[in-house]
Amino acid sequence: MAGSTPELPDLAVTGSTGGLGGMVARQLAAAGSAQRLLVRDAGRAPELENASAVVCSYSDAPAARTALEGVKVLFMVSAAETEDRLQQHRAFVDAAADAGVQHVVYTSFYGAAPDATFTLARDHYGTEQHIRDSGMDYTFLRNNFYLDFLPLLAGEDGVIRGPAGKGVFSGVAREDIAHCAVAVLRDPAIHKGITYNLTGPEQLTLADAARILTEGTGRSISYHPETVEEAYASRASYGAPPWQVDAWVSTYTAMSAGDLAGISPDIHGLTGQDPLSLAEFLKQPQL
Numbered sequence: 001m002a003g004s005t006p007e008l009p010d011l012a013v014t015g016s017t018g019g020l021g022g023m024v025a026r027q028l029a030a031a032g033s034a035q036r037l038l039v040r041d042a043g044r045a046p047e048l049e050n051a052s053a054v055v056c057s058y059s060d061a062p063a064a065r066t067a068l069e070g071v072k073v074l075f076m077v078s079a080a081e082t083e084d085r086l087q088q089h090r091a092f093v094d095a096a097a098d099a100g101v102q103h104v105v106y107t108s109f110y111g112a113a114p115d116a117t118f119t120l121a122r123d124h125y126g127t128e129q130h131i132r133d134s135g136m137d138y139t140f141l142r143n144n145f146y147l148d149f150l151p152l153l154a155g156e157d158g159v160i161r162g163p164a165g166k167g168v169f170s171g172v173a174r175e176d177i178a179h180c181a182v183a184v185l186r187d188p189a190i191h192k193g194i195t196y197n198l199t200g201p202e203q204l205t206l207a208d209a210a211r212i213l214t215e216g217t218g219r220s221i222s223y224h225p226e227t228v229e230e231a232y233a234s235r236a237s238y239g240a241p242p243w244q245v246d247a248w249v250s251t252y253t254a255m256s257a258g259d260l261a262g263i264s265p266d267i268h269g270l271t272g273q274d275p276l277s278l279a280e281f282l283k284q285p286q287l
Contacts, residue, residue: 015077
């Protein structure tokens with residue numbers, strides 16, 4: 001399955017076996033766009049019209065370079081959270097540049113910066129910078145906290161615990177991010193060099209979110225603000241490595257610090273549609 005085969009599409013999509021990448025791949029197929037699905041396991045690739053599966057991984061640079069030969073536009077979903085994720089991203093970006101990819105559309109995080117409170121947002125900034133330095137054209141989609149994850153924050157007792165204080169976030173539905181990605185991928189040239197901030201239509205505290213979740217799910221959910229010390233202590237029993245615990249806790253401290261505040265018009269600008277609110281998201285049929 002050589003990436004240099006002439007008939008392979010020149011649009012490559014990663015992450016098609018996952019949530020966001022799968023949505024993007026299905027929407028592109030529905031719109032009639034041919035695409036090359038880069039997957040680690042060909043057996044898990046979705047069967048879509050005008051889609052060809054090619055096997056590679058972010059960390060295997062030779063396989064990635066072969067898989068990317070002939071690709072002009074690459075949709076790069078950030079890899080699964082691991083301690084070496086930034087190194088994986090850099091290897092894949094280098095492979096893309098070596099293969100002659102012209103434009104990378106990367107899923108980053110809101111407020112990505114070298115000194116971001118949310119530790120993983122620092123990795124996203126590092127990836128953005130590596131893409132910039134590569135010489136390839138780029139578009140960055142910086143999404144706020146996923147609304148899709150909110151119901152999962154509550155424990156079995158229905159309590160969301162974390163050191164977010166009264167800080168707000170502007171949560172966004174994964175579906176809206178996918179619509180934005182497709183809009184960019186279908187006409188990437190006009191989005192060259194642009195960073196889009198993808199937020200929902202409202203700023204919420206976790207107490208607000210708990211109330212809306214209660215109303216929308218019928219499950220009694222509340223928010224209990226922890227101190228940072230309590231947050232680390234309560235997560236110690238999971239046996240997770242320090243980098244992972246830092247990421248979990250800093251999800252909340254980033255809210256407390258105001259890093260996830262602010263409402264952006266970019267989703268409407270890209271899609272012509274208003275983004276879903278949390279209440280609207282909870283009414284979606286997939287839930």
